[in-house]
Amino acid sequence: MSTTGHLDLPVIDRATPAPVPAGCRALGEGDLPLVLGPAGVDSGPGLVSWLLRNSDWVQARLVEHGALLFRDFNITDAVGFEAVARAVAPRLGKEYLGTSPREPLQGSDYIFSASELPAHFPIAQHAEMTFVANPPGRLFFCCFEQPGEDSGETPVTDLRRVWRELDEDLKARLVDGGLRIVRNYCGPGVKSRSPFQLKGWDEMFGTTDRVAVEAKCREQGFDVTWLDDNGLRLVSTQAITRDHPETGEAAWHNHLQVFHLSSAAGEYRRIFRMRPTLRNFAVWQFARLLTVLQGLTRSSEEQAMHCTRLDGSEIPTRDVEAVRDAIWRNMKVTPWRRGDVLVIDNHSTSHGRLPYSGPRQIAAAWS
Numbered sequence: 001m002s003t004t005g006h007l008d009l010p011v012i013d014r015a016t017p018a019p020v021p022a023g024c025r026a027l028g029e030g031d032l033p034l035v036l037g038p039a040g041v042d043s044g045p046g047l048v049s050w051l052l053r054n055s056d057w058v059q060a061r062l063v064e065h066g067a068l069l070f071r072d073f074n075i076t077d078a079v080g081f082e083a084v085a086r087a088v089a090p091r092l093g094k095e096y097l098g099t100s101p102r103e104p105l106q107g108s109d110y111i112f113s114a115s116e117l118p119a120h121f122p123i124a125q126h127a128e129m130t131f132v133a134n135p136p137g138r139l140f141f142c143c144f145e146q147p148g149e150d151s152g153e154t155p156v157t158d159l160r161r162v163w164r165e166l167d168e169d170l171k172a173r174l175v176d177g178g179l180r181i182v183r184n185y186c187g188p189g190v191k192s193r194s195p196f197q198l199k200g201w202d203e204m205f206g207t208t209d210r211v212a213v214e215a216k217c218r219e220q221g222f223d224v225t226w227l228d229d230n231g232l233r234l235v236s237t238q239a240i241t242r243d244h245p246e247t248g249e250a251a252w253h254n255h256l257q258v259f260h261l262s263s264a265a266g267e268y269r270r271i272f273r274m275r276p277t278l279r280n281f282a283v284w285q286f287a288r289l290l291t292v293l294q295g296l297t298r299s300s301e302e303q304a305m306h307c308t309r310l311d312g313s314e315i316p317t318r319d320v321e322a323v324r325d326a327i328w329r330n331m332k333v334t335p336w337r338r339g340d341v342l343v344i345d346n347h348s349t350s351h352g353r354l355p356y357s358g359p360r361q362i363a364a365a366w367s
């Protein structure tokens, strides 16, 4: 890397690939993620030592590529996964303010199931927790049990490229309008049957103490409204982009197309296009129908999740769809293999999940 004159930020020389330090080698030609396999170092502890020895190289490649996938090192439990993650980012987090239900995994206080959402739910591309004051810098996934063929992948997308590719008028409209997020959480013990409903607020904050919840929300800039049914409404605002802390590049870094009411139908439509099965068609049509019903029966404020402009007016669905198109155009899908560890630069690169059925166990950690 060199530095720019006026910004004093590093510039990545993408034209000259940096050789992989001894002990590992690049597998395949892809650059997102850069896939690295053993070439002398062939175990979990060996990988940890290699990562520590080559820390500068690893961090530079993470920023350059956006994600690294370590394959054939056979990392298949929480203890081994935590050690690998800490070799990249020593300070892992355990406070999760996202919307996926997650469970801690045995053997570590810092390793969680990636998502307990039902297997047929797609998870739209997102950088982790963009709506909190300080989102994670590094994100880690590990495949303890691989899903069946053509399913359950964790695709990744270069959000710097997404932002560059969006139409200039669309960018201006989105930035000028701003982004306001509404989330409605169930009260403790409430089990909703709606596929749109979020987990309980007690699960999100790990407490049933309203005072503690309010303090945490103040810290994060979430406006709190307690609802009559013991539910919780959170309203927050966020910018459309964030500049990468190391390169200064702007990246799409918000949850608009994830939280917008059109998300499920928009994702299923593209999943059907990618994998045109009868089942995917039926699920897409069902999602469309449910989305229309949700829109007719609930206001923006009452949706489980929704986004509007800062003034509360609706962002046209065609604008949200244009963003989805840019994301899907740049999305890279790599099948999981048991023992894989995926390391993501959360400042520049999003992740998501494609639907699956049958067994699959992916663990997650973040810094």
Ligand SMILES: [Fe+2]
Binding pocket: 098, 126, 127, 128, 129, 351
């Ligand atoms: Fe996530």
